[in-house]
Structure formats: structure tokens, C-alpha cells
Amino acid sequence: MQKITVGNPSAQFFYGVKSEVREKKQVHAGTKTDYSLILVVLMLCGFGLLILYSATAYTDAAAHAGNAFYTVTKQAVFTAAAVFVMLFVSRVDYHILVKYAKFAYLAAVILGIAVLFFGKEVNGQKRWFALGPLSFQPAEFAKIVLILCLAALTERLYHLLKSYLILLWIGLVTLPIFLPVVSANLSSGIIIFAIAGIMAFICCKRRWIFAAGGIGGIGLIVLLYQSGILEKILDVYQMDRIYAWQQPEAYASTNGFQTLQGLYAIGAGGIFGRGLGESIQKMGYLPEAQNDMIFSIICEELGLFGASLLIGMFLLLIWRFMEIASQAPDFSGMMIVSGVMAHISIQVLLNIAVVTNTIPNTGISLPFISYGGSSIMFLMIEMGIVLNVSSQSKRGY
Numbered sequence: 095m096q097k098i099t100v101g102n103p104s105a106q107f108f109y110g111v112k113s114e115v116r117e118k119k120q121v122h123a124g125t126k127t128d129y130s131l132i133l134v135v136l137m138l139c140g141f142g143l144l145i146l147y148s149a150t151a152y153t154d155a156a157a158h159a160g161n162a163f164y165t166v167t168k169q170a171v172f173t174a175a176a177v178f179v180m181l182f183v184s185r186v187d188y189h190i191l192v193k194y195a196k197f198a199y200l201a202a203v204i205l206g207i208a209v210l211f212f213g214k215e216v217n218g219q220k221r222w223f224a225l226g227p228l229s230f231q232p233a234e235f236a237k238i239v240l241i242l243c244l245a246a247l248t249e250r251l252y253h254l255l256k257s258y259l260i261l262l263w264i265g266l267v268t269l270p271i272f273l274p275v276v277s278a279n280l281s282s283g284i285i286i287f288a289i290a291g292i293m294a295f296i297c298c299k300r301r302w303i304f305a306a307g308g309i310g311g312i313g314l315i316v317l318l319y320q321s322g323i324l325e326k327i328l329d330v331y332q333m334d335r336i337y338a339w340q341q342p343e344a345y346a347s348t349n350g351f352q353t354l355q356g357l358y359a360i361g362a363g364g365i366f367g368r369g370l371g372e373s374i375q376k377m378g379y380l381p382e383a384q385n386d387m388i389f390s391i392i393c394e395e396l397g398l399f400g401a402s403l404l405i406g407m408f409l410l411l412i413w414r415f416m417e418i419a420s421q422a423p424d425f426s427g428m429m430i431v432s433g434v435m436a437h438i439s440i441q442v443l444l445n446i447a448v449v450t451n452t453i454p455n456t457g458i459s460l461p462f463i464s465y466g467g468s469s470i471m472f473l474m475i476e477m478g479i480v481l482n483v484s485s486q487s488k489r490g491y
Contacts (some may be wrong), residue, residue, distance in 0.1 A: 127184075130416070134411045135180075135462070135477050139173050141404065142463035148371045149383045149391045149464075164382060165465060172467035176474035183478025184485065191479065192249075192426050197241035199271070204237040205232035206274030213278075221279050233275045233282035234472040237316070238353035240271050240289060241433030243478075248297045249426040254375060256299045264294045280332065281456040285441055292436035339454035349455070355380040356449050367397030376391040384465040386457050389449045408442050418480060421487035431483050434476045467471075 097183050100305045146169055151162040158164040158382045209232050213220035223230045247267055252262045276283025288291040295304050318324040334349045342350030343478065359375040371392045376383045383391055393401045415435035422428040438461050459466055461473055
């Protein structure tokens with residue numbers, strides 16, 4: 095595949111500077127290590143393990159014969175393994191991954207369809223493959239594959255970036271991955287759609303269409319809801335979540351229970367929180383305290399100060415992505431980092447929005463913080479790919 099560089103190509107495209115000069119340049123795997131990115135990732139993982147222990151110590155001790163470290167030990171093992179995987183992937187030239195992404199794409203589509211028939215059923219939905227004590231969610235694999243495939247596609251179709259045809263191609267590549275995922279897991283489907291949308295926005299020069307599409311999409315949703323058509327499109331449990339989002343008090347014993355308990359936790363935290371380990375809601379009152387709702391435990395124990403500190407770490411991570419993307423050696427490297435940035439940022443934003451009842455409950459975990467072995471593993475694979483792009487940039491950090 096042709097590698098495209100434009101002077102400082104990634105900066106020009108990432109920050110929207112127009113340039114028509116293209117040069118061919120052989121890119122070799124670098125040896126520079128981005129210690130600042132590694133440090134931010136490790137800080138997030140360490141913070142996550144600390145909060146996870148605090149959120150699960152009480153329930154673990156009650157459920158596992160006094161072993162308060164049951165959940166956090168499992169997560170620590172997964173995290174340690176994931177760090178080694180990240181370092182290994184960081185030594186693999188990302189151009190190789192882009193070159194063979196089409197084979198992973200086929201695997202992602204097959205797995206996405208297969209899980210609908212052969213997956214393990216949890217809460218009425220088949221989203222996981224169970225392999226003994228381990229489980230695997232194809233949607234996590236699909237996110238990485240989509241990022242690599244769209245990076246390969248947009249580099250190959252570089253000449254179409256001024257045309258609306260690039261949006262058609264991105265849509266055609268995204269749909270076969272998106273449709274199986276969204277049919278089983280709406281939240282993961284939303285993230286996959288958002289990744290594709292943000293990557294399309296970054297590479298496409300006809301950006302006004304995104305504003306028009308966003309306004310039109312919101313208007314369409316409102317129209318469908320007001321007309322009652324949305325009730326016929328969505329499942330009953332999905333509509334119940336929307337109703338509970340609008341009036342959580344009216345559903346305090348059903349769909350609004352988790353939301354209300356999370357809001358109680360946030361309100362009780364105040365500015366500086368009750369103190370680490372002092373949460374009341376984690377004592378069996380808040381469902382999924384270690385997963386989707388862990389941000390509310392952070393707010394309760396560490397208050398607005400601790401929540402702001404965590405958000406600051408995520409902003410620092412996103413800033414590093416922007417810097418790496420702007421210094422990437424070629425167009426595909428810039429698009430890969432942009433895709434990873436889109437994934438992390440949209441998932442953080444949606445998780446916090448759900449916990450604060452800004453949007454309906456969609457069951458989205460908080461990256462690096464929530465419990466989940468497969469989640470942390472695939473996140474670290476993404477970090478490894480970004481590290482490899484950074485190692486080949488024009489300057490190190």
C-alpha cells in the first residue's frame with residue numbers, strides 16, 4: 095500500500111490545513127519510546143485498580159469468604175498481561191497491521207454474526223463467547239479492526255477526500271461490522287458508529303455535511319419519538335430505559351433504580367468526597383458498581399476533586415493522541431491514532447453522561463477503570479499500536 099506523506103502530513107490533515115503536495119517516503123519501524131503516553135496509561139490503570147478495590151472490597155468479602163481482593167486480583171492479573179501485550183504490539187510496525195487488516199475485517203464480521211447464534215446469553219442478550227473461565231466480546235475486537243480498516247481505506251482513496259464518495263466508502267466498510275454488533279449490543283454499536291463518524295470527519299474535506307447530518311439526525315429522533323414510531327423500532331427494554339431517563343423517580347424500583355443510586359452517590363460526595371473506601375452505595379445498593387457505574391463511586395469517595403482529577407488524566411491522554419497524530423509519519427498512522435482517540439474519548443464521554451443521567455442508560459464501561467479483562471486487553475492493544483506510530487514520528491517525547 096502506498097504510504098502518503100505531506101511535508102508534515104498528519105499535522106496538516108489533523109488540524110485541517112489544506113495541502114496538495116504529496117511525496118512517497120519509505121517509513122521504517124522506529125525505536126523511540128513514548129514514555130509520556132506509557133506513564134499516562136499506567137496512571138489510569140493504577141487509579142482504576144485502586145478504585146476497583148474500593149468499590150468491590152465489601153461485596154467480595156461477603157461473597158468470597160472474607161477475600162476482599164477477589165475482583166481486584168483478577169483485574170490486576172489481566173492488567174499486567176495487557177501491559178506486556180501493549181509493549182509487544184508497540185514493536186510491531188503498524189504498516190503490517192494496516193496491510194493485513196482486511197483479513198481481520200472478515201474475522202470480525204464472522205465473529206459478530208456467530209456470537210448472535212452461539213454466544214453466551216447474559217441478561218437476555220448474546221454478546222460474549224465463553225471459553226472456560228475466560229470470555230471474549232467480539233465487539234471489542236471489531237473496534238480495533240474498524241480503525242485499521244478505515245485507516246487503510248482512506249489512505250488508498252486519498253484522491254477522494256474532497257469528494258462525498260469517501261463517506262459512501264466509509265459507510266460501506268462500517269456497515270458489515272456495525273449491523274451484527276448493534277443488533278446484540280446497542281452501546282457498542284453506538285461507539286462503532288461514532289468511531290467511523292469521527293474518522294470520516296477528520297479525513298473528509300466536506301465537513302459541513304456532518305453538521306447538517308447531526309442536526310438532521312437529532313431532529314429525526316425527536317420526530318420518531320413524538321410520533322410514537324420509535325416505540326415500534328426499539329425493543330421494549332430500550333424504550334423503558336428512555337422513559338426511566340426522563341423520569342427516574344417514576345421507575346425507582348425498576349429501570350430507574352441504578353440511575354437514582356448513582357445520583358445519590360454523586361450527590362453524597364460533595365467537593366472532596368466521603369473518603370477513599372467510605373462509599374455507602376457500593377455496599378450492595380448500586381448495581382454494577384465495579385463496571386458501568388464506577389464513576390459514581392469515584393464521585394462519592396473522592397468528590398468533585400477526584401472526578402476532576404480523573405477527567406484531567408483522560409484529557410491528558412487525548413492531548414497525547416492529538417500530538418502523536420499531528421506528528422505521525424504518514425496518513426494511515428494519523429488516521430489510526432485519530433480512531434483510537436475517537437474510541438477512548440466517546441466511551442469516556444458516554445459513560446460519564448450515563449452516570450450523571452445526561453443520556454439514557456446504555457451500559458458503557460469506563461476505559462481503564464471499569465472491571466473487565468477483555469476490555470483492558472483490547473484497550474492496551476490499541477495503546478500498543480499508538481505507541482508504534484509514535485515511535486516512527488519525526489520527534490520523540
